Amino acid sequence: MLKELVDKGKPILGYVYPHTPLEIIMAHDVMPALLYANPTVMGSYEASLQTFACSFVRNIFSQRVNDQLPHVNGIVFPGNTCDSLQNLADIWRLRFPQDKIFRLTYPAGNQGDAAVQYFAEELRIFSNSLEDAYSSPFSDDTFRQAVDLVQQFRNAVQFLYAARLLQPSSVPYHRIAAFVREFHSVPLETVVDELRATVNDVEHSLAEAGRVDSTKALQHALLEQRLEDVSLPSDLPTPRIAIVGGMTEPQAIAKLVNAISKVSSTAVVFDLLSFGFKTIFTPMPAFEGDPFETIARSVLGALLEPTQEGLPKRLDFLKDALTHLAIDGLIVCEQSFCDPDEFESPSLLAVASKVGVRTVRLPIDSEFSDRARLEGRIQSFLETLAHGGAA
Amino acid sequence: MSENVKEEKAYRVLESHSFLQRAMFRYMLEGHAASEEGKLAWVTSGFPVEIPVAMDVGVSYPEQYGAIVGSEKAGPKLCGYAEELGYSQELCSYARANIGSVKHPEESPLEGLPAPQALLACNNICGTVLRWYDAISQMTGAPVFLVDTPPLEGEQLPHHIAYVRHGLDNLVSFLSAKFGTTLEEDKLREVTDLSTETIGVWTQCLEACKNKPSPLNCADRFLAMAPVVAIRGRDYTLEYYQTLLNEVKDRIANGLGAIRNEKVRLLWDNIPPWFRVFRIMGSLAKRGVVFPADTYTHAWTGSFKDEDRMDSIAFMYSNVYLNKGLEAKVDKMCDLIKDYDLDGFVMFSVRSCKRYSLGQLVSKELVSQRTGVPGVVIEGDMVDSRLQNDAQVETRLDALLEMLL
Secondary structure, three states: OHHHHHHOOOOEEEEOOOOOOHHHHHOOOOEEEEOOOOOOOOOOOOOOOOOOOOHHHHHHHHHHHOOOOOOOOOEEEEEOOOHHHHHHHHHHHHHOOOOOEEEEEOOOOOOHHHHHHHHHHHHHHHHHHHHHHHOOOOOHHHHHHHHHHHHHHHHHHHHHHHHHHHOHHHOOHHHHHHHHHHHHHOOOHHHHHHHHHHHHHHHHHHHHOOOHHHHHHHHHHHHHOOOOOOOOOOOOOOOOEEEEEOOOOHHHHHHHHHOOOOOOOOOEEEEEEHHHHHHHOOOOOOOOOOHHHHHHHHHHHOOOOOOOOOHHHHHHHHHHHHHHOOOOEEEEEEEOOOHHHHHHHHHHHHHHHHOOOEEEEEEEOOOOOOHHHHHHHHHHHHHHHHOOOOO | OHHHHHHHOOEOOOOOHHHHHHHHHHHHHHHHHHHHOOOEEEEOOOOOOHHHHHOOOEEEOHHHHHHHHHHOOOHHHHHHHHHHOOOOOOOOHHHHHHHHHHHOHHHOHHHOOOOOOEEEEEOOOOOHHHHHHHHHHHHHOOOEEEEOOOOOOOOOOHHHHHHHHHHHHHHHHHHHHHHOOOOOHHHHHHHHHHHHHHHHHHHHHHHHHHOOOOOOOHHHHHHHOHHHHHOOOOHHHHHHHHHHHHHHHHHHHOOOOOEOOOOEEEEEEOOOOOOOHHHHHHHHHHOOEEEEEEOOHHHOOOOOOOOOHHHHHHHHHHOOHHHOOHHHHHHHHHHHHHHOOOOEEEEEEEOOOHHHHOOHHHHHHHHHHHHOOOEEEEEEOOOOHHHOOHHHHHHHHHHHHHHHO
16 A cells, blocks of 8 residues: 555655654654564564564664665654654664654653643654755645544544454454554555444344443543443443553554464453554644644643653553452563563553552563463463463 | 782872762762751762752762772673563663662672652653653653753753743742752852862862863763862862862872873763773773773763853753754864774673664764874773673774874
8 A cells, every 4th residue: 555655656754653643744744654563574683682672673774774664754752752763763864864854842841831832842853854844835724634534544433442442352452453553554545444344233133122322321431531420231242351561562462362263252351562552543634723733732632652751640540440440350461672562561560469459470571482471471360261260 | 018019000099089989978868868857869970960969969970870880890690680670771770780789789799879759850861761761760760850961952942941941940849849948049050060060179180181181081080070070069079079170280290190001092972881991991091091081971061150050050051062963073072082092992882772872983983084093993892791892892992003103
């Protein structure tokens, strides 16, 4: 798909951080495309990066060295999120001076309106640099269309998330994960059309059980991050598994779980992943007012990342989710050499332990290179849950 | 007989170290007293400490404590305790050592740091500090306050200054609410003046190393930097640096170097391996190798000049060495090599410090290209000796010295 767009002359901007504001990029008539770790890439980073750079950073850089990156005309890196990505952008610029490299710096502090104003200005600078690089000015009309498209996508996937929690048989988790990946890879109307069709099917299935309204209510509660009044049906299949961890890619983890023969298709009901729940449940930006400020408010209104100030708030939300969404088991993904993931996971495990939810840690690299071991750990965990023992 | 042996050592010991020990002992006692009064904050090394000091809040530095843990060779044990709590061995060893010491103070050097009532982090040195202090907060219940200074690319723009300044104003509100204290303009001016003066004298000590022979080696500076990191803004800190500067000037006047037979002058990049630094420096000193400059101790420079001291603080703490890009680091290293007339450089790649270390492989090439001097990258860790292979370090250093000696 990307290649087709490139052949038509459409500029493609790669991005690596899930909260990158697609709407701003699209307002310049540039197509954003999420860059993923590629499991087939052989390590080619050694001349520029040490082995203790995070596995995702090593993989993306190796793709560039090997000319295996997707067809992109530039990459935007996040600033102030983690040290590996911060330094990667600098290394990239020095190693590949011919590449168009942008940086969008995010506030890490939880400083209310001051953070919004700071980020709005960073977005404006980013927008100006896109205009310079692609000779394509910011268009208000295209921006509104982009906001509308992204919001349609988010609304639809939010509904699927809620449906999965209320009636797991209505939509498989890997289907949700596939939509998330597809839209972030190429945010096109066709993806949203396909998504809409799936939502219709799911709505029919929910309607038969009289659960459409309760699904919408749960979607709203998730968006508001207020779960205390959530009411779930009593006949939910068990076990109910949630997955947490920062930059783990939902489709990769969904495939991993699917590959395990004894796992019920209804088991994984929820995630708190960056490319999953946290991005999907970003509040809708306002159509009116300064576009950079409205996008800044929207991005900073999403559930916080481990890269940001606010661990107690994140832990409170996890506790609420585990308790009110009737989660039986929690899989905590930790990406190799990822400081934010690895620092946060002991606190996540402690919260789960406090509310009596069993856990398993899943140390992974972004290529999932140790697949057999990961599958074995998940399988053992599920067997433990089935037998009611300690994880 | 023993006096004669001491005289023969390749490395000259600084007499002013006794003043340093007294200053640091006093700092430690003040930390304990502040903790007992319920007025102690732990702060990161790049934190705008002048504000809590001016508000009469005591401070302790976990990073500096990490250096003590490293030099006492307690790193593997304390880091291991953090790993037992679930913190990966891949994480910062300052953080792991600190977490381990909070869990088991009775097994830690100095019985750990005095208990904090607040945790003040500034991310101008790395993004890890926030996560680290969050972990400590989970263990101690002390709240975290972050001064967010997003990394700079080039010049600091007005919206960046405004954002950091807003964070500093919030810090004052946080400290006022937490400790029932206020910030007086006169007091802040007094503390920042002292800091400026202290940093000025420290900078003179550093720049004196342009002399040949160099009056200080980098291990001297690694020790001597402790007060400018931990207790700037205090009168006794200034007194210590004036004493050190006098000794440095005496050495220069008498043609005495930090080592007895200076042959090769090198640049050191990054935090040192605290558990080996004296062994490495001592062994190199015997071969005539001195390090007149390093990027680590040169990070604590600058001054508070503006009429509005809070603006001055916002500027200075945003513009620290580690908060700038790789190009700025390369420029700094090239400048040091030129200004201190150095023959080569050693880059210590610290496995648990990504902000400082990632990029060294590229900057090594650039620095060599621009300066024409050779360099080497050695890998290890600052605190956790399990992450270091001494034989490999030695081999690489030998390879560099073969080119220079």
